[in-house]
Amino acid sequence: MQQNWDGAELARWWSLNFDELALIETKPLRTRHGFAAQMKMYRWAGRFIDHASVIPAEPVAYLAEQLSAALTDLDGYDWAGRTGRRHREEILALLGLRRMTADDRAALVAWLEREICPTAISSAAMVEQVCLWCRDYGLQSPADGEVKRLDRSVRRGFESALLERIAAGLHVDAITKLGGFTDRAGRCDWLQHDEGGSWPGWAGKHPRRGGTAFLHPVAAASRRSGWRWRRPTFGTTLSSDRPGDGPRGAPAPRRLGLNAIYLVRREREIVDAVVDLLIETVHKMATTAERRVVKTIAKDFQKVHGKERILARIAEAAIATPDGAVCDVIFPVADQVALAAVVHEYKAGGSYQSRVHAVLPSSYGSHYRRMLPTLLSLLEFRSNNAAHRPVIAALEWLNRLLVEGDDRRVIHPEDGLPIEGVVPARWRDLVLERDGAGRWRINRINYEICVLTALRERIRCKEIWVVGADRYRNPDEDLPQDFTEGRADYYRDLGQTMDAKAFVSKFKVEMAAALHRLNAGLPGNPHVRLLWRGRNRVSLSPLEPLPPPPNLDAVKAEIERRWPGTGLLDVLKEAALRTGCLEAFKTSGDRVILDASTLQSRLLLCLYGLGTNAGLKRVSAGTEGVSYAELLHVRRRFIHKEALKAATASVTNALLAVRDPLVWGEGTTSCASDSKKFSAWDQNLMAEWHARYGGFELAPRLKAIARQKLYLPDPGMAQELPNLLPILTRAIDWDLIERQYDEMIKYTAALQHRTADAESILRRFARASVQHPTYKALAELGKVVKTIFLTRYLGSEAFRREIHEGLNVVENWNSANGFIFFGKGGEVATNRLEDQEISVLALHLLQNCLVYVNTLMMQNVLTEPAWAARLAPEDYRGLTPLIYSHINPYGAFDLDFGRRIDFEHMRAA
DSSP states (O other), X not given: OOOOOOHHHHHHHHOOOHHHHHHHTTSOHHHHHHHXXXXXXXHHHSSOOSOGGGSOHXXXXXXXXXXXXXXXXXXXXXSSSHHHHHHHHXXXXXXXXXXXXXXXXXXXXXXXXXXXXXXXXXXXXXXXXXXXXXXXXXXXXXXXXXXXXXXXXXXXXXXXXXXXXXXXXXXXXXXXXXXXXXXXXXXXXXXXXXXXXSHHHHHHHOSSOOTTGGGHHHHHHHHHHTOOTTSOOSSGGGXXXXXXXXXXXXXXXXXXXXXXXXXXXXXXXXXXXXXXXXHHHHHXXXXXXXXXXXXXXXXXXXXXXXXXXXXXXXHHHHHHXXXXXXXXXXXXTSOHHHHHHHHHHHHTOSOHHHHHHHHHHHHHHHTGGGTHHHHHHHOOEEESOGGGHHHHHHHHHHXXXXXXXXXXXXEOGGGOOOOTTTSOGGXXXXXEEEOTTSOEEEEHHHXXXXXXXXXXXXXXXXXXXXXXXXXXXXXXXXXXXXXXXXXXXXXXXXXXXSOHHHHHHHHHHHHHHHHHHHHXXXXXXXXXXXXXXXXXXXXXXXXXXXXXXXXXXHHHHHXXXXXXXXXXXXXXXXXXXXXXXXXXXXXXXXXXXXXXXXXXXXXXXXXXXXXXXXXXXXXXXXXXXXXXXXXXXXXXXXXXXXXXXXXXXXXXXXXXXXXXXXXXXXXXXXXXXOEEEXXXXXXXXXXXXXXXXXXXXXXXXXXXXXGOOEEESSGGGGGGOGGGGGGEEEEOOHHHHHHTHHHHHHHHHHHHTTSSXXXXXXXXXXXXXXXXXXXXXXHHHHHHHHHHHHHHHHHOHHHHHHHHHHHHHHHHHHHHHHHHOOGGGGOBOOSOHHHHHHHHHHHHHHHHHHHHHHHHHHHHHHTSHHHHHHOOHHHHHTXXXXXXXXXXXXXXXXXXXTOOOOOSSOOOO
16 A cells, blocks of 8 residues: 655545535535545545555545545544445446446456466455456446455466466477376486475486476466566465475376476576586685685794894894805704795795685696586576677587597697687786797686686676576566567556656756755754865764653563463464464465364464474474474475465554554654574575565665765756865766666666566676666666765754664564574574575564564553553653563464453453
């Protein structure tokens, strides 16, 4: 639900015209505000609502201003009763909407299959899209239950059609091989699968990749259908974690399609893992050589400690007795061991890089070279840039030597090896040598090191991509393929004008106003000083500590008194029952045999075991009537990334709906962000998982605030800002932003439509040797946004304090992480990246459930008149639901659906 509204949007969607005002004036005063809100909400969202909390605060106030009504009028409006139903009929008549016919329904189904299902949006988002479609075509929106049934029906139809197209495109050999997955006992030997990540065994058993080449029709069929395998699945069926999990008795096309999609996705995961291994191995090879050199240098310094003093004593002795023998004059002041160490240090001298390059070939030739050629043979590299073709040609040449069994250490340039674009200048002397006859020759070991280093650098910036990979795929696939045809639609979806000059002009005006505002307010700001000398030119006075809230400890003690030792599992259960978040977990099969109560219990136990890191075995051991195998079945069939994200979103939406503005205030547009690291077992290449908490408004605390600079909208504007001169720098290159505006929108659209993630785009931009022009434009626009933010940060002490308070909230989050994620010492005890992500997402869900239940508990206490009168403004400032002193995360796992957390009757005596 949109929370931020500007004047133009409010006027477009929430202004009342004369006809609407005339109808509203026929209503009693107490119902006018509710009638207007219901009517404008239908115009905007295409659906009626059942509660005032769904409507954003700004439109509510905007309507009240037009009607001269009080905001409290909505509290007594009968949204779903007889009055509300009568008002809905009048609104539909006023809007001239007709009921949906069979033809309309068929058109809606076709539109959903063509436009919505391939995007893999959630069921809630699909309901919103259906309502908006009906609004745009002048139709009455179906009831929620009917829309949900339509959603399930359309998704099943789309899924079945896609699987049939995939199965029809498979060769007979592919069908034979895929049949091996239908029987658990008859596992195929051409694709190994195990729990801990199967790519090492896969790589070892397959010197040449291509075992799943017969599945290429799968990708082709998905492209024709508009569905993309790397998007979240449109149904949980295609998210099955195990091959051969197609339901017994399922039609052959469906079973074949499911297994084929699984194998295509699995192959891409394996290719990504092999590329990760290649990158890490090349990096480790270089860092190992650097460590050896550093260790040798340190050892040499230890051996020749006081070298200058030794040399000075030798010089003195030689001058005093110039005709004496060495053994009689020199050795008494410097023994033979010390002199040998000095000679060794001199011979091993040279630059640090040259010493690293001297050590690297021996390390590579004796160890790493045995595995890297095998890894290279498993991958197929491509590049869209001709400048990187020499690296591709060098790889093809080396692979050809490997296939032919040619293991000679010296190669001549006339054999066709590319040098330019592969061997950097600092390595030329080590790669190119002269033989006894004076001919140039190439040292193969050093050349291979150069090729691997160049390959690693270009893969990381996506200038070279890998066929069949996901994260290392063709970067052109990240961008919307239909951007040229649907350019206007993409601009409209992002809410941006197609006029680049208008876009730039808006920022230029805002930037100039912000700078003038800071310049005018700086002389009267005692907490900010700008200095003329040194690098650190911004001096900020530390914030004065605020007095501690006087009554918050009493509130926490009251909560602990009313709900002592509340079990964390009970918190999860209560949140699930109140929010319905368990509905997000759908089976990967066609049917569910378990009854609803048993399934709910096992889902909660699984989520608890994953979110606390206790594990399913520990949970099953502490729970009567449920085994580890039963929990593992539910984990594999129901719990996956998309379901966890949907469940977390469900709890978050429910939390926003139940928050009482009288307790928490109206703030909805800012929160803090931070990075929290969870350690993992060190066998995993990706040894850390980073969970980042996002916000609506970015408000960072800049650690290097003292060295920040303010950019100018125009070169001649500096003289208009005399108070800011010490930290002013160059003007913004607006022409660059205008030239690259269309490309910037294209990359932003890729992020919005999830055809690419921010990490892959930034990897392509930031790690390239030559900056991408779009990246330069984005960086320039970032300087504009940063300058506007800095003017606000420096000019407002209240804003700085808000940011620091938000970071304190994050620190509280971090402590809550350790409290909830207590199992196995807080380490993610798995080497599979997917399982690591599941653990962190389950932790996030548990956190949200804890906040949801704590919110209800605190509102239960603070809405009592005695407590409401007791709390001071300082208490509300420090109020947070991130508390857990009353929570017990341990003990027996006794899940009783008959026992609920009492919110209504736990009142103070």
